[in-house]
Amino acid sequence: xEELASRSGTAGTAAxxxxxxxxxxxxxxxxxxKWLYVLLLPGVLYFIIFKYVPMWGILIAFQNYQPFAGxxxxxxxxxxxFQLFFQNPDFFKLLRNTLIxxxxxxxxxxxxxxxxxxxxxxxxxxxxxxxxxxLIYVPHFISMVIVASLTYVLLxxxxxxxxxxxxxxxxxxxxxxxxxDWFRPLIILQLIWKESGFGTILFLAALAxxxxxxxxxxxxxxxxxxxxxxxxxxxxxxxTIVILLILRMGDILENGFExxxxxxxxxxxxxxxxxxxxxxxxxxTQGAFSYSTAVGLFKAVVGVVLIVASNWLxxxxxxxxxx
Amino acid sequence: MGKRYRTVSGTIFDISNYLLLSxxxxxxxxxxxYIVSGSFATDVELTQRSFFLIPKTFSMxxxxxxxxxxxxxxxxxxxxxxxxxxxxxxxxFTFTMAYPLAKRGLxxxxxxxxxxxFTMLFSGGMVPTYIVVKSLGLLDTYWSLMLxxxxxxxxxxxxxxxxQELPAELEEAAKIDGCxxxxxxxxxxxxxxxxxxxxxxxxxxxxxxxxxxxxxxxINDPDKWPLQVMxxxxxxxxxxxxxxINAMDPNFVQPPDQSIKMAVIVVGTIPILLVYPFLQxxxxxxxxxxxxxx
Numbered sequence: 244x245e246e247l248a249s250r251s252g253t254a255g256t257a258a259x260x261x262x263x264x265x266x267x268x269x270x271x272x273x274x275x276x277k278w279l280y281v282l283l284l285p286g287v288l289y290f291i292i293f294k295y296v297p298m299w300g301i302l303i304a305f306q307n308y309q310p311f312a313g314x315x316x317x318x319x320x321x322x323x324x325f326q327l328f329f330q331n332p333d334f335f336k337l338l339r340n341t342l343i344x345x346x347x348x349x350x351x352x353x354x355x356x357x358x359x360x361x362x363x364x365x366x367x368x369x370x371x372x373x374x375x376x377x378l379i380y381v382p383h384f385i386s387m388v389i390v391a392s393l394t395y396v397l398l399x400x401x402x403x404x405x406x407x408x409x410x411x412x413x414x415x416x417x418x419x420x421x422x423x424d425w426f427r428p429l430i431i432l433q434l435i436w437k438e439s440g441f442g443t444i445l446f447l448a449a450l451a452x453x454x455x456x457x458x459x460x461x462x463x464x465x466x467x468x469x470x471x472x473x474x475x476x477x478x479x480x481x482x483t484i485v486i487l488l489i490l491r492m493g494d495i496l497e498n499g500f501e502x503x504x505x506x507x508x509x510x511x512x513x514x515x516x517x518x519x520x521x522x523x524x525x526x527x528t529q530g531a532f533s534y535s536t537a538v539g540l541f542k543a544v545v546g547v548v549l550i551v552a553s554n555w556l557x558x559x560x561x562x563x564x565x566x
Numbered sequence: 567m568g569k570r571y572r573t574v575s576g577t578i579f580d581i582s583n584y585l586l587l588s589x590x591x592x593x594x595x596x597x598x599x600y601i602v603s604g605s606f607a608t609d610v611e612l613t614q615r616s617f618f619l620i621p622k623t624f625s626m627x628x629x630x631x632x633x634x635x636x637x638x639x640x641x642x643x644x645x646x647x648x649x650x651x652x653x654x655x656x657x658x659f660t661f662t663m664a665y666p667l668a669k670r671g672l673x674x675x676x677x678x679x680x681x682x683x684f685t686m687l688f689s690g691g692m693v694p695t696y697i698v699v700k701s702l703g704l705l706d707t708y709w710s711l712m713l714x715x716x717x718x719x720x721x722x723x724x725x726x727x728x729x730q731e732l733p734a735e736l737e738e739a740a741k742i743d744g745c746x747x748x749x750x751x752x753x754x755x756x757x758x759x760x761x762x763x764x765x766x767x768x769x770x771x772x773x774x775x776x777x778x779x780x781x782x783x784x785i786n787d788p789d790k791w792p793l794q795v796m797x798x799x800x801x802x803x804x805x806x807x808x809x810x811i812n813a814m815d816p817n818f819v820q821p822p823d824q825s826i827k828m829a830v831i832v833v834g835t836i837p838i839l840l841v842y843p844f845l846q847x848x849x850x851x852x853x854x855x856x857x858x859x860x
Contacts, residue, residue, distance in 0.1 A: 286663025375590070388776075402612065500779060501779055
């Protein structure tokens, strides 16, 4: 966005350098570019209908929206739905579940791609490196439904591989899928399996940018592999880590709807319900449109605040920030 | 990176590193290999041997079952249709919009770009979008799986940047030869962007094939379910449904055996594994542009 801002300042001059009769005349420029505007039409309509009309539709959070009455004839109720939500004991359950999952994500998932990238970076056998990369990227392209299905088939108590193995070695079956204790670890393990390989791409790119001469100097000074890792490699990718960490902060209320939804069942609801799935259950399946829109708006606003704050923080750390 | 001295600790580091990475790579694909071989095994073998990578008796029964049920075949058809048509819709919408936005002199360009970027930061959310789709009468139509995500803003920006990099001389020359903007796009720009077109076609296609969320929201009619929704019904809900629903629901299919579940998972994954080698060439670059440049 920084790039954009600077460009908006020069847009006039860029147009001015074009040779054309209508150089500085807005109407003339519209006429000159009429075909471009025709091309823009489908895309603009898309953004208006599917992005901006729903933003305006957020106003139903302040109404008692009745589908048959429609937006225009529904009654306005102010902040009633927000009050209802904050007074609802569900609110604290959702907040707790969401934050705990995000915290687990940060503690147990976030470091994995970094460590993987560091390990890959130490590999000098090119064919081995390429093979490993090819294999660990694959799960990223698999749908969440398949990931959840794999989890079910492997962990079910009715002939699932893991439980079969546990029984074979004298243990007792564990009902991973229906146990609240296993919900969070499963979510994080799925995430690690699906995304950590793909997550290495960014860090590998950052690692490729670390100055090779520093290593040579360090070797001259007799630094061991661990010392090199600690004093050269890690500082070299620190800015990437900080940026991604801060970005993750902005996403703290996001848990990924599909994954949570697919892994939720009647027995683990207590720990599984998060804002996104709550909006779905209340809004779409129970038809409480206004109430769930209010919940969604709460989440979105906190999300934007967190992103803006994170970006400010990133700049404070001397990084370029996101925009 | 320069040569490093061989030391004992260095060698130990290397060996454990190679082992660790091999283990990780194995973990990434082992579940698949197990599922694929399980899908070709008989259920008897699956219950008797707890882990194997090559079945003793090779059986196609699970696949025969899948391809003998109308519902599954229909859902595969829905997924194929939505993937093909949906990808064309994506490409049309994204490219026609990216091209004009790449023109620096276009009036209103920066406003439009900022409005697009804003949608990446903030959105109306699930329910207002659902209401819009519903009001347009798109519920239970395949359009509901294709139109609401017709443009991915990230992709749009990347493609716009690509168009911006094209040499301006080409455009000038074509204009002198009497080409208008649409002719220019069709005859000069599109042929030059074939690799980009292919890359984003693959990305969009994978997205459509994997899409579950939109179908969950907008498709209630089981006859119109894409494969991902069907997959979930078969693998994850069959356990829960095995009880009393059986008697009530005339459409209820007997909860399938492990091997059939595995075969369904394989069918749901095959197209991805087929396009993966083509994807792999391109995505690293896409990810970098998408995440850093915004």
